[in-house]
Every structure is written in C-alpha cells, then in structure tokens.
Amino acid sequence: MSIEIPQGLTELLQSFTVEVLRNQPRDLLEFALQYFTRLKERETTEAPFGQHERQNSAPRAAKAVNFIDEAMQIDSENGEEDDDDDDDEDDDEFMAPVINRFIRRASVCAEAFNPDEDEEDKEPLVTHPKTDEQRQRLQEACWDILLFKNLDPEEMSQVLDAMFEKFCVDGDHIIDQDDDGDNFYVIESGTFNIFVRADGAEKKVSCYDNRGSFGELALMYNTPRAATIIATSTGALWCLDRLTFRRIIVKNNAKKRRLYEAFIETLPLLTSLELSERMKVVDVISSRTYSDSQQIIAQGDLADCFYIVESGQVRITMKRSRTKKEQEEEEVDIAMCSRGQYFGELALVTNKPRAASAYAVGSVKCLVMDVKAFERLLGPCMDIMKRNIANYEEQLKSLFGSSTEIEQQSS
Ligand code: 1OR
Ligand code: 1OR
Numbered sequence: 001m002s003i004e005i006p007q008g009l010t011e012l013l014q015s016f017t018v019e020v021l022r023n024q025p026r027d028l029l030e031f032a033l034q035y036f037t038r039l040k041e042r043e044t045t046e047a048p049f050g051q052h053e054r055q056n057s058a059p060r061a062a063k064a065v066n067f068i069d070e071a072m073q074i075d076s077e078n079g080e081e082d083d084d085d086d087d088d089e090d091d092d093e094f095m096a097p098v099i100n101r102f103i104r105r106a107s108v109c110a111e112a113f114n115p116d117e118d119e120e121d122k123e124p125l126v127t128h129p130k131t132d133e134q135r136q137r138l139q140e141a142c143w144d145i146l147l148f149k150n151l152d153p154e155e156m157s158q159v160l161d162a163m164f165e166k167f168c169v170d171g172d173h174i175i176d177q178d179d180d181g182d183n184f185y186v187i188e189s190g191t192f193n194i195f196v197r198a199d200g201a202e203k204k205v206s207c208y209d210n211r212g213s214f215g216e217l218a219l220m221y222n223t224p225r226a227a228t229i230i231a232t233s234t235g236a237l238w239c240l241d242r243l244t245f246r247r248i249i250v251k252n253n254a255k256k257r258r259l260y261e262a263f264i265e266t267l268p269l270l271t272s273l274e275l276s277e278r279m280k281v282v283d284v285i286s287s288r289t290y291s292d293s294q295q296i297i298a299q300g301d302l303a304d305c306f307y308i309v310e311s312g313q314v315r316i317t318m319k320r321s322r323t324k325k326e327q328e329e330e331e332v333d334i335a336m337c338s339r340g341q342y343f344g345e346l347a348l349v350t351n352k353p354r355a356a357s358a359y360a361v362g363s364v365k366c367l368v369m370d371v372k373a374f375e376r377l378l379g380p381c382m383d384i385m386k387r388n389i390a391n392y393e394e395q396l397k398s399l400f401g402s403s404t405e406i407e408q409q410s411s
Helices: 009-023 028-049 057-064 070-074 083-087 118-122 132-142 153-162 217-221 242-265 268-272 275-284 346-350 371-377 379-399 403-410
Strands: 164-168 173-175 183-189 191-198 201-209 228-231 235-241 286-290 295-297 305-321 329-337 357-370
Touching: 009 028, 028 275, 132 153, 132 183, 132 235, 153 235, 153 242, 183 242, 217 242, 235 242, 242 275, 268 379, 275 357, 275 371, 295 305, 305 371, 329 357, 346 371, 346 379, 357 371, 371 379
Parallel strands: none
Antiparallel strands: 164 235, 173 228, 183 235, 191 201, 191 228, 286 357, 295 357, 305 329, 305 357
C-alpha cells in the first residue's frame, strides 16, 4: 500500500527548510510559527481575488514569506542601502500587508490591496494642475511627511501631481470613524482634533497643530477609518486619493517591509508587539541618514520623533554649567547608542522638551517614527521604556554628582 504525498507538501517543507537555513533562528518553533502564520495571512489576503494561479501554492509561498535578512545587508561596510536595485524588483515578490485584527468589512476588504494588479497600473496616474505658488506650498507641507520619505524623485513627483487642495473651517468633519477611506491628508495649516469611539463613548485622544498628516490607515490596511478628525480652526489640507496612495505609497511600503522586517524582528524593545504590529511599525518608519557630528536632536527642542539606530553610533550629550558660579555651559557625553538601540522616547513619553542632545558619530542611519505613530503603536512597549527612563534618573545622579566629576569627564 502506498501513501500519497499531498500536492505541495514537498515544496512547502523545502521552502521552510531553506528559510531556516538562511536565518538560523535561535527559536525554531517560534520561527516556524511566524513563517506559517505569514504564509496563511498572505493566502487570506489574496484568496478573494484569484489573481494568482494556486495550483501549487508552495513555491509562491516561499517567495511571499521571505525572511531573508536584508536588513543586515543594509548595514554593509559603507552603510548605504541600494534602493535602486529595489526599484527594479519584480512585483511578484511583493509582500502583502499582514491583515490586522481590526478588519471588519467585507466590502472594504474586497478591494484588498494588490499592487501586482496590472490593470490598476495601466490606468494613467491622476494629475491635478497647480500654479507655481500652490506647488511651492504643497512641497513645503510635504517635505517632512515620513510616509513620503522613502519615495524616489519620480514617485514623489507623481504624488505631488496627484494631490489636490481642500479648505476647511472650524467644525468640519474631515474624517468620520468607521467610514471607508477616500483620501490621505497632509496638513498645510489649521488645527484638528482626533476622536476615537470605544464602547460607545467618543473621546478626544490627541490633536494636530498646523503640521502632520492623517488618514493613511484605512488606505493602507483596507480597514474602516480608525478615528474621527474634526477641524478646530480654518485650515488647508492637501489630499491624495485612495488609488494613487495605494499605487505609490503602499507599493513602496512593500519594499520597506522587505528591507526592514528582519531588523525589526531583532529589536528587544518591540518584543511585546505581535508580529502584525511589528510590521505596522515598519510601515510607518522612515530611514534618515546623518553625517559625522550632525545634530539629530537638540536639547530643549520640542519633540516630534522617535529614533532607532540602524547603523553607526549616536552620541547623547547633556548641557551642564561648568562650575556652580559660572554661567558658562558645556556639553557632557552621557551615553552612546548603537545599532538596534533607541533614543528620543523620553520627551514623547513625558511630554516635555528634549532632555539631551544627540549627534552622529561617523555616518549614521536611523529609523524615524513620528509622535502619533509612536503613541498609536508603541503602547505595549511602554513598560520597557519606562524601566529605562527610571534608570536615567539613577545615572543622572552618578554622572552629575559633583561639578568636579563633570570637569574630569569633559577634560
Ligand atoms: P484612518 O485612515 O484610520 C483616521 O482615519 C485617522 O486618524 C487614522 O487613519 C490616523 O491617520 C489618524 N488611532 C487611530 N488613528 C489615529 C490615531 C489613533 N491618531 C491619529 N489617527 N490613536 C491616537 C494616537 C495619538 C490611538 C487612539 C487609541
Ligand atoms: P529625549 O526625547 O529627551 C534626548 O531626547 C534623548 O537622549 C532622550 O529622549 C533619551 O532617549 C536619550 N537622560 C536623558 N536622556 C537620555 C539619557 C539620560 N540617556 C539617553 N537619553 N541619562 C541620564 C542623564 C545623565 C542616561 C545616561 C546613561
């Protein structure tokens, strides 16, 4: 009697084995769990559309669940990532976003994200003509938007072409929670409140003050709007329609996932997050490069970002009076952060100005997350951060115990 081997089993096990050999995971069971979860999620994402042949899913799956340690390669000798290579990558390697547990609506999901879709790509991109003055204002509003930071110049130009202006007055509902997502919004001017409804009660959770962007979540993950955004002054917004957002930003995010997922998996800070939440972190981060001695954070500044060191070293310094009598200040080194370590969390957690400065030592790359994403995604990591913050106080005492000590350190 012969036992029939199910179709696809050999390929499935082979693909898994290859990934294990490539990654050499310490915890094989955890790795297997993540591998097959991702495989299943990918299948769920694609299933309703039947875009791909699924006669034999294993080879395709092997591509989809690619744990290749690309993040390690980014950190190569010269510290430069090869974005250009990525541009030419076959779309077939695109990794669908992990479906999150908030997905509620079939109607929204039915338009699930599939940047491989040729038909969508054949459509000409939307263009809203603008005067020079409008384009100038638009560029100024967009220059610091993290979601745009990883775009190449052509993609950025396509995004700017597609954006259109919308004016609002106090009380306007820009977004209502649970609606389907239509646009992504970049704030040029105006203030806006953010409300979240939970258990029937609507609560103001935060606000935007003349800068920032919102409305990306529903477009990225095909979920209903997660919050209500109401203008609290007259304002001007730049809008990017859903289709263009998906064709350019979401597709670009898929590249980011391939680049950073392995690195993100190694960060001790994020261990309290679920895999899908860690992937959301990848979606909102952007990579910034700093040259030797460049200031990354200035003590006393207002804070809007959180940083994780991707490569190089970051020197943390604090200002102190040189002696008790003199007003003269000097900067004292208090810590060094290297690959995988984070900084810039203190001001965000305490809602105070930056407690210290940060400088690049040599060429440095950091992953940067804005304050809203930090608050939204890193709640579960707060315990680890707070423990670390408690240590600062202790170290502060020993480092700045006496002015003699400081003088010794600075000499
Ligand atoms: P969206 O497309 O879901 C509402 O539409 C937007 O509000 C959302 O994208 C975000 O861009 C923005 N939770 C969820 N969405 C938020 C939040 C938020 N803040 C801004 N948005 N939280 C507040 C974090 C400061 C978490 C509340 C529990
Ligand atoms: P931030 O948002 O205040 C500066 O911006 C960052 O430097 C801060 O967050 C921390 O992430 C980081 N005290 C204060 N900030 C520190 C310290 C620190 N170390 C790193 N940062 N220490 C006590 C002061 C002597 C720790 C010394 C080892």
